[in-house]
Amino acid sequence: MFNTLDWVIVGLYCIGIISLATYVSRNKTGSERSAEDYFLAGRTLPWWAIGASLIAANISAEQIIGMSGQGFVVGMAIAVWELTAAIALIVMAKYFLPIFLEKKIYTMPQFLEQRFNKNVSLVLSFFWLVVYVFINLTSVLWLGSLAINALTGLDLFYGLIILAAFSLAYSLFGGLKAVAMTDVVQVVLLIFGGLAVSFIALNTISESSGVFNGLKIVFNEMPEKFDMILSADNPSYKNLPGIWILIGLGVWIGHFFYWGFNQYITQRALGAKSIKEAQKGVMFAAYLKLLMPIVIVLPGICAAVLFPVLEKSDQAYPTMMSLLPNGLLGLTFAALIAAIVSSLASMSNSISTIFTMDIYRYFQKNDRGQAHLIKVGRSTVVVSLIIATLIAKPLLGSFDSIFQYIQNFTGYFSPGIVVIFLVALFWKKATSMSVIFAAVISLAGSIFISGSYPDLPFIHRMTIVFLMSAFGCWLVTFIQGYKDQEKAIDLSNIDFSTTKAFNINTAIVVITLGLIYVSLA
Numbered sequence: 001m002f003n004t005l006d007w008v009i010v011g012l013y014c015i016g017i018i019s020l021a022t023y024v025s026r027n028k029t030g031s032e033r034s035a036e037d038y039f040l041a042g043r044t045l046p047w048w049a050i051g052a053s054l055i056a057a058n059i060s061a062e063q064i065i066g067m068s069g070q071g072f073v074v075g076m077a078i079a080v081w082e083l084t085a086a087i088a089l090i091v092m093a094k095y096f097l098p099i100f101l102e103k104k105i106y107t108m109p110q111f112l113e114q115r116f117n118k119n120v121s122l123v124l125s126f127f128w129l130v131v132y133v134f135i136n137l138t139s140v141l142w143l144g145s146l147a148i149n150a151l152t153g154l155d156l157f158y159g160l161i162i163l164a165a166f167s168l169a170y171s172l173f174g175g176l177k178a179v180a181m182t183d184v185v186q187v188v189l190l191i192f193g194g195l196a197v198s199f200i201a202l203n204t205i206s207e208s209s210g211v212f213n214g215l216k217i218v219f220n221e222m223p224e225k226f227d228m229i230l231s232a233d234n235p236s237y238k239n240l241p242g243i244w245i246l247i248g249l250g251v252w253i254g255h256f257f258y259w260g261f262n263q264y265i266t267q268r269a270l271g272a273k274s275i276k277e278a279q280k281g282v283m284f285a286a287y288l289k290l291l292m293p294i295v296i297v298l299p300g301i302c303a304a305v306l307f308p309v310l311e312k313s314d315q316a317y318p319t320m321m322s323l324l325p326n327g328l329l330g331l332t333f334a335a336l337i338a339a340i341v342s343s344l345a346s347m348s349n350s351i352s353t354i355f356t357m358d359i360y361r362y363f364q365k366n367d368r369g370q371a372h373l374i375k376v377g378r379s380t381v382v383v384s385l386i387i388a389t390l391i392a393k394p395l396l397g398s399f400d401s402i403f404q405y406i407q408n409f410t411g412y413f414s415p416g417i418v419v420i421f422l423v424a425l426f427w428k429k430a431t432s433m434s435v436i437f438a439a440v441i442s443l444a445g446s447i448f449i450s451g452s453y454p455d456l457p458f459i460h461r462m463t464i465v466f467l468m469s470a471f472g473c474w475l476v477t478f479i480q481g482y483k484d485q486e487k488a489i490d491l492s493n494i495d496f497s498t499t500k501a502f503n504i505n506t507a508i509v510v511i512t513l514g515l516i517y518v519s520l521a
Contacts, residue, residue, distance in 0.1 A: 001217070001322075001332070002095025002151065002152055002326075002329065002333075003326045005326050005327050005330060005492055006326055006330030006333065007328050007330065008330070009327065009330035009331050009332050009334060010330050010337070010390070011019075011067060012244075013189075013331075013337070014166065014333035014334075014337075015072055016185075017182050017185065017186075017338070017341075017482045020170050020185065021077070021171065021178040021181070021182050021519065022178075022180075023086045023236035024178055024181040025175070025177060025294060026101050026124050026175055028312055031205060034044045034372050035060075035106075035356070035357070035373045035374060035377075036106075037175065037177070038373075038374045038377060040106060040167065040176055040267070040270055041111075041270040043270075043271055043272065043273065044177075044271070044273055045176075045177075045180055045268065045271040045273065045277075045281075046276070046281075047272075047274050047277045047280035047281035048184065048271070048281070048284065049180045049181055050180070050184070050186055050221060050269055050270075050271075050277070050278060050280075050281025050282070050285075051184075051281040051282065051283070051285040051288065052180075052183050052184040052187040052188075052279070052284070053179065053180040053183035053184075053187075053268045053342075053346070053510065054089075054265060054268050054269075054282065054285040055183075055192065055226050055340040056183035056186045056187045056193055056288070056339070056343070057183070057188050057192075057264055057265060057268065057342065057346035057347075058265065058343070059155070059190055059292065059295075059296065059339050059343075060143075060144075060339050060340055060342070060343030060344075061420070062459070063292075064141075064147075064190075064194070064296050064317055064336060064339055065143040065144075065146065065147055065317050066143060066314060066332065066406070067079075067081070067296050067300070067386060068081075068296055068297065068299050068303070068314075068317035068320075069087050069297065069312070069313035069314040069315070069316050069317070070297075070300065070313065071225075071296075071297040071299070071301045071303075071304075071316065072208060072227075072232075072301070072303050072313045072316035073238065073300075073313045073322055074230070074236040074239075074298075074309065075093075075224060075225030075227060075301055075304075076221070076225060076226050076227070076228060076297055076298075076454070076520065077227055077229070077230050077236070077240050077245075078226055078240065078297060079228075079292070079293035079297045080228070080240065080245050080246060080251065081251070081254075081291075082289055082290075082292040082293055082296075082297070083290065083293065083513055083516065084251060084252075084255060084285040084513070085255055085258075085259060085286075085289050086287070086289040086290055086509050086513065087448045087510070087513070088252065088253075088256060088258075088260065088507070089259055089282050089283075089286040089289065090260045090282070090283065090286055090294055090509065091256070091260070092188075092256070092259050092266075092282060092501075093261040093268075093279040093282035093283065093289050093498075094279070094496060094498055094502075095425075095496060096260050096261075096266075096421075096425065097269055097275060097278050097279065097282070098275055098281075098400060098495060098496055099271065099425055099489060099491075099494055100266065100269075101269075101272070101274075101275050101278065102275075102493075102494055104268070105270065106353060106357045106423045107263055107267075107353055107357055107358055108121070108128070108261055108262070108263045108266065108354075108421075109121040109124045109125040109128070109263075109354060109358045110332060110357065110421070111332070111424070111471040112124055112371050112421075112424060113128040113358075113436075113476075114487065115424040115487055116424065116430075116431075116432040116487065117432045117436060118362065119300070119432065119436075120364070120420075120432050120435055120436060121358055122358070122359065123354075123436065124417075124420075124437065124439075124441065125354050125358040126284055126359070127358050127413070128263060128516025129351060129354060129355060129359075129496050131410070131413075132263075132264065132347050132350065132351050132384070133351065133384050133387055133388055133481075134264045134391070134395070134411060136170035136264075136343075136347050136389055137344065137347050137348065137351075137384060137385065137387075137388035137394075137408070138388045138392045138395055138396060139396060139406055140343050140344055140347070140397075141160050141163055141164065141340075141344065141388055141389060141392045142160070142352060142387055142393065142396045143314065143340075144159065144160075144163050144336075144340035144395050145157075145160045145163065145312065145392070146159075146318070147317070147318045147336055147340075148162070148337075149457070149464075150318035150319070151318055151322070151329075151333060152314060155307075156393060157393070159259075160389045160392055160393075161389060163337075163341060164344065164385040164386070164388070164389045166337070166341050166429060167341045167344035167348065167385065168381065168382065168385060168507055171345035171348070171381070172378055173339040173348060175349060175374075175504040176268075176271055176349055177271075178345075179342070179345045180271065180348055182342070183342050185281040185338070186338035186339065186341075186418070187288070187333075187338075187342075189290075189334060189335040189336055189338045190295070190335050190339045191291065191295055191330075192335060193332040193333075193334075193335025193336060193338075194294070194295030194296055194299065194330065194335070195294065196297045196320060196324065196325065196328060196331075196332050197300065197317070197320050197323075197332060198294055198295070198298045198299055198507075199305075200323050200324055200328075200419060201298075201299060201302035201306065201320055202214030202215055202218070202443075203321060204218050204306065204323055205218060205302060205305055207274050207474050210479055212325075214302075215445065217305070218301060218302060218305055220297065221305055222301070222304060222305065223303045225304065226301075226520055227520070228516070228517055228520040229241075229242055229243055229246070229517075230242055230245075230313060232273060232516055234382055235252075235325075237457070238455065238457050238458075239457065239458070240431050241457040241459065241460065244459065244460065245459060246455075246459070246517065248265065248459055248461060248463055249301035249462070249463040249467075250411075250457075250458070250459025250461075250462040251459055252333075252461045253326065253414055253459075253463070254410070254459070254462065255416050255461050256409065256418050256421075256422075257414035257415075258410075258414075260374050261417055261418065261419065261421040263350040263353065263354055264346045264347050264349070264350035266280070267278075267346075267349070267350055267353065269282060272449075275495075276499065279498060279499075279502055280502070281504050282299060283502060283505050283506075285511055286505075287509070289504075290384070290513075291396065292511065296317075298465060298474060298483065299316065300313075300316040300317065300320075300371075302320060302321050303316035303317070303319055304316075306320070306323075307319050307320075314426055318498040321333065321336075321467050323379035324497030330467065341370060343401070343511045344385070348368070348380075348384050349382045350379040351380060351381065352376075352377035352380040352381045352384070353377065354422065355376075355380045356373055356376045356380060357373075360373075360376050361373065361412065361487055380398075411446065411458045411459070411461060411462045412442070412443060412446040412447065412450075413439070413442055413443055413446070414445065415442045415444075415462050415463075415466035415468075415469050416439040416440075416441065416442025416461065416465070416466075417439070418466065419438045419442070419466060419469040419470050419473055420437070420438055421437065421471075423438075423473055424489075424491075425437045425489060425493070426488070428484040428485060429482055429483060429484055429485065429488075430473060430477055430485065430488075431476065431477055431480050431485060432475055434472075434473045434474075434476035434477040434480070435473060435474050437473060437476045438469040438470070438472055438473040439469075441468050441469045441472040442466075442468075442469045444463055445465040445468045445469070446465050448501075449461045449464060449465065461493055486517075
């Protein structure tokens with residue numbers, strides 16, 4: 001249990017992060033902060049901040065708590081979402097980012113406005129606001145509060161309030177720059193905390209005879225937990241359907257939706273100094289992704305050995321933290337808090353960017369200046385966190401595995417979103433009507449298939465719906481004349497070349513992934 005030393009460490013962490021955020025957020029003497037400064041860090045982010053911030057934004061309570069819980073139930077197979085994300089990041093850096101940065105956009109909906117029209121942009125803007133507030137913010141807050149409750153006994157509602165307030169304290173006034181720069185510290189703590197839990201757990205399993213002996217014991221006692229490709233008779237096959245989780249379209253639809261076209265992920269890269277700097281940052285994040293199974297999945301597998309009976313699988317990681325000695329417990333708890341609040345700050349910052357730049361600025365016809373836009377953005381952050389705090393328990397309190405809930409739910413609309421952005425980027429004939437039609441097919445098709453065929457794995461459903469949406473998009477375009485659109489992107493003006501170092505690192509990542517799956521398949 002926590003003692004005074006642990007609380008002192010957590011307190012110092014909180015003070016340090018707020019102080020760092022305040023320092024990097026300070027205005028230059030005599031200068032007025034612009035909307036670009038607040039929402040995109042003035043487009044000055046270096047590669048190391050981009051890479052760290054991408055991981056800190058991504059790895060939150062839903063990953064640490066939720067994926068560790070799936071490690072407890074399924075094993076290392078759930079790491080497919082972490083490992084293959086490295087490939088998706090590289091594709092995003094080479095083929096998507098050059099176009100986004102050339103267009104100098106603030107948001108993903110703004111890109112769709114440039115390519116199609118304002119109606120498409122508004123539809124996607126409202127959609128993302130709903131998803132970010134009611135799915136992303138609420139899940140991070142709720143799982144974070146559960147972890148705090150398990151370790152300290154603090155009431156769940158008070159945990160929600162503390163997390164939301166802490167997120168506001170260091171990110172509200174500094175915007176993206178404060179979030180990205182503090183994320184460098186957050187991701188170091190996050191990785192250290194996860195590795196500490198894995199190290200202590202394996203050493204405990206081996207009765208202090210070493211980490212590698214502990215790993216051998218876990219592998220010998222539960223070899224099925226290290227199967228990367230599940231067989232059809234596995235109870236978790238529906239969520240991770242064998243080889244199809246690796247080579248099927250479904251997992252890549254999910255990845256490109258999340259890593260390629262997701263505002264609170266791509267916003268970091270949009271704030272880069274240059275395209276080459278952005279690509280270096282994304283490659284850094286790809287390498288960190290290869291480390292994540294050890295950081296967040298392995299503790300759950302160890303929990304299956306040490307604590308085989310848990311009320312809920314999502315209790316695996318907090319339970320494992322109870323093995324840590326005081327002092328290290330406080331530091332690892334700070335790492336967990338770091339992961340949670342960095343994601344909260346990233347999501348709320350993206351919510352404010354979309355609302356302010358895509359919705360408010362459109363309906364507010366009078367130009368009231370940059371300072372007013374920043375004020376609106378800050379107010380949006382506060383309101384979104386208040387809403388998420390109030391609805392978190394009623395919305396998510398009854399779910400056992402929130403990670404799979406999120407994966408399943410986002411699978412309803414992600415196929416259509418991926419179709420929309422792919423044709424916006426690479427197909428000159430796509431029309432505004434055709435992409436709206438693709439979005440409608442995605443939602444309606446997903447609801448119909450999930451209701452009619454409840455046993456169909458959700459990544460198969462995503463594949464079917466993606467193909468339906470793509471066909472619907474093509475059909476409407478054909479009916480409307482099948483001709484190049486005036487706003488279509490001229491790809492001949494885009495530089496897709498990458499450096500020799502980027503290409504070498506791409507090969508290293510691909511070969512590493514191949515070795516992992518060949519050795520554990």
